[in-house]
Amino acid sequence: MELLDRYLQAVKKHLPWQRQDDIIAELKANLEAQLEDKEAELGRPLTNEEAMAWLKLLGSPIQMAAPYQAQQYLIGPAIFPTYRYVLQLACTWAVVINIIVSVVRVAAEKDTSPAAWFGVLQHIPLTLLMTAAWVTLIFVIVEYAVTHSKTKWMPPAAPSAGWSPAELPPLEEGESAGQKPRSFAHAVTEVIFGFLFLAWWLLVPQHPYLLIGPGVLYWHASPFQLAPISVLFYWWVVGVNVVQLAWRSADLIRGSWPRPRPAQTIVVSAVGLIPLGLLLSVRDHAYVLLRNPAIDQVHYGEALTSINLSIHWSVVVLCAITVLWLVWEFGRLSLDAYRKRMASMQ
C-alpha cells in the first residue's frame, strides 16, 4: 500500500538513525498485519479515504516516531538533587569569596570611592553566572559520561546518609506558628525610646557633653572641628528617626502594632543608607578639619588623616552591613510573598 509506505518513510526521518531500518521493518510488519485484518473484516481493500482515516488515527509521523527517541537530559533526575545542592553551595561560597577578595583589593588599592564599592557589587551577578555555568557544565559532562558508559554507575546522593535528627537547627522565630506577634509593651517601649533618642539627639548640638561627656572640654581645646557635612548628616539622622517614630506611633494608634509591616523596617534602613552615602562621598574623607590649618597642619596633620580614615572605614563597614542586611531582608520578604502567592493558588 503506497500510502502506508509514504507514512513509514515520513516516520523514518524522525527516528534515531542507528535503529531506523530495524524499527521501520517492525512497524511495517505490524501495520501491514493490522491492515490485513481490517481488509479481511471488510472483505475488500480499504479505500483511499479509509486508509487516510486509519493513518490519521495512528498519529502524525512525528508523534509515531517520538517515543522511540531516547529520553535526553542535560542533567537527569538521578543526579539533579546533587547538582542543585552543589550549585547552591558553589554560588554561596563564590559570592562570599568574591566579596572578601574585592574588599581586600579595594583596600589595597586605596581607592575607596563610591564607584569602587559599586564595582564590588557589580561583580556579584557575573560571579554567580560564571559559577552556575561551570557547575552546570561539569554536571552535564558527568550526565553524559554516566548515560554513555557501559557500567551502571550510581551518583552519590546529596549528603543525607549521615545526618542525625539531633543536629537539626532549633526552630527559627516565627517559623512554628507564623510570625510571633509583638507585645503591646514592646511596641510602647519602642515609641518611648524612639522619642527619647530623638530628644537626646536634638539636644546634642547645644549640649555636646550629652554625646561625648567630659571629652567636650578636650574637644573645645583641641585643634579639630567637624566639617560642614556633619550638619547635613545630623539632620538626615533626625529625619530618619522622625519618620520611624511617626510610623511606630501610627501603628500604635491604629492597633497594628502586633504585626508591623515588614516593608517598614526595609524602607527605614534604605533611607538610613542615604546619610551613610553622603559620608562616603566626602572628598578626601574630610569629616574632621583643623581649626587653623596654617598653624596646626605641621603638628596635627597626621593625626587628622588617621582620624578621618578611621571614620571613613567605620562608615564603609556600617554601609556594607546595612546593604547586606537589606539584601537578605528583601530576599526573605520576596520568598515569603512568593510562597503565600503559590499557597493561595492551590
Add this chain to the structure above:
Amino acid sequence: MTLTENLFENLRLELRRGCLTLAVLAQLRQERYGYTLRKALAERGLEIDESTLYPLLRRLEAQGLLASEWREEEKRNKRFYRLSSDGEQIFDQLLKEWQAINISINSIL
C-alpha cells in the same frame, strides 16, 4: 481541552503507565509479535496505541526484560518478543507488588 480535563488525562496516563508495563510483561510469558500482542491486550479490555506499545517493547528489551528475534511467519518477517529470564523474575516481583497495592486500594476504597 479544559484544565480539569487536561489534569484528568495526565493523571489517567500516569495511572495507566505502570499497569501497561505489567500487562505487557504478563502477555509476553507467551511469545508474540507486536500486532498480536496489541490485539490480545485489546481483547482483554486494555486498548493501547501503536505509538505507545511498540516503543515500550523496545524499551523493555533494552532493559533486559524481554528477548526478541526476527522470524518469518505467514510470508512476512516479524519480530517476536517473550519474557527473558530476568524479565520473569522481575515480573513475579511486580505481580506481588501489584496484588498488594490492589488489596490495599480496594480496602481503602
